[in-house]
Amino acid sequence: MRPRLLLAVPAAVLPLVLASCAAPADPPAPSTAPPGTPSATGTPAATGTPSTPSSPTATTPPEPRDPSPVATGLTSPWGLARYAETIFVTERDTGRILRLDGDRAVELARVGDVDASSEGGLLGLAINPAGDGLFVYYSTARDNRIARYPFDGRAITGDPEVILDNIPVASIHNGGQLAFGPDELLYASTGDATERGSAQDRNSLSGKILRLTQDGRAAPDNPFDNEVFSLGHRNVQGLAFDDSGRLFASEFGQNTFDELNLIERGGNYGWPEVEGTQGSDSDEFIAPLRVWRTDQASPSGLAHARGSLWMAGLRGERLWEIPLTADGTGEPRAHFADEYGRLRAVLGEGDSLLVGTSNTDGRGDPRDGDDKILRVALG
Structure with a gap:
């Protein structure tokens, strides 16, 4: 496995409740990526040419503090997005798209053909830079799909259009994340849908990161002349994406190793041939x-x-928390261990984060007010 080190840093209504609490940090994880010589590539700009990241400025690591609920009483929130000053949320099990609006959570739409059995359902959420399209990733009984809703910056203004379907679906390993890159293209993550070998098949949509135009077509400079941007x-x-335009991905391992990866155009991340640091030669x-x-x-969220x-x-x-440094990553630090249960969604907000819990998804232990969206100040 080619070692990879980072070169440089870059309408239903729910009640909302405000509160404040703090939690101690947990010791860092001991494991790291294997040593080796990094390859000099970056995340592509709109032309597909790797970008040159800027060097980081040494700063005091931010200290998360004062988590306060922005919303409570949600059901399995999965996707988080922000446009202007407004926050939007998807609920995996209900199929609802919500806007957090002062002291209310307003239902904007309910995706009608969502199949929320096991790990499927209404998953990722992204809003395009122009603010005229709201995109969701969701599971049906026969496939995973990406749809675009017309949008005016606060409300959905029409019926959805499915822009990509026939993404393999299974009870587990459906991927589901969406993000717009600095190239204004849509990036989507898919799971292997329990067909392990499909992750190595360049012609399959499963076990991949996809790169799409806003109408669901393959970006014209993708590496394999289809929707696939990376595989394995x-x-x-x-x-x-960091400030230098580099793309990072968090990935579930099988039984042993979960991963943080820096994504390269056409890169192969090894599954199912290797997991974690196996095969590093x-x-x-x-x-x-x-x-x-x-x-x-x-x-999950990153x-x-x-x-x-x-x-x-x-x-x-x-x-x-994984600091980005001039030659890789600093030692990870854990925060809020066992304080809020299962954590699913994360969204950066400048000097704060939004973090969504996932205790009502059938695998957690619901606590008072769950599920919640928390705002975490970065001191």
């Missing part, structure tokens, strides 16, 4: 930046803020 993924549920596969035990992480990546842990029940 088991189940990516977190995508985040191979030039065929790209090794992760960091690995965790699955009981420490089981990662965000970039204040020079660090922030990764939500489901089974790990904690928020991981």
Whole structure:
């Protein structure tokens, strides 16, 4: 596995409740990416040419503090997006798209053909830079799909259009994250849908990160002349761009290693041939930046803020901070371990984060007010 080190940093209504509390940090994970010589590539700009990241400025690591609920009483929130000053949320199990509006959560739409059995349902959410399209990733009984809703910046203004379908679906490993890149293209993560070998098949949509135009076509400079941007993924549920335009992904491992990867155009991340740091002497596969035990992480949402990546842990029940440094990543630090239960969604907001819990998804232990969207100040 080719070692990969980072070169440089970059309408229903629900009650809302405000409160404040704090929680101690947890010790960092001991595991790291394997040593080796990094390859000099970056995240593509609109032309597909790798961008040159800027060097980071040394700063004091941000200290998360004062989590306060922005919304409570939600049902399995999954996707988080922001446009202007307004926050939007998807609920996996209900199929609802919500706007958080002062002291209310307003239902904008309900996706009618969502199949929320097991790990499927209404998943990722993204709003295009122009603010005229709201995109969702969701499971039906026969496939996973991406749809675009017409949008005016606050409300959905018409019926959805499915822009990509026939993404393989299964009870588990559906991927589901959406993010717009600095190239204004839509990036989507898919799982292997339990067909492990499909992750290595360039012509399959499963086990991939896809790169699409806003009408669902393959971006014209994609590496394999189809929708596929990178391959060899088991189940990516977190995508985040840093200030230099680099794309990072958080990925569920099988039984041992969860991963944080820096995504390269056409890169092969090894699944199912390798997991974590296995096969690190191979030039065929790209090794992760960091690995965790699955009981420490089981990662879902990923965000970039204040020079660090922030990764939500489901089974790990904690928020991981991964500093980005001039030659890789700093030692990860865990925050809020066991304080709020399963953490699913993360969204950067400048000097704060939004973090969504996932305790009502059938695998957690619901606590008072669950599920919640928390605002976490970065000191």
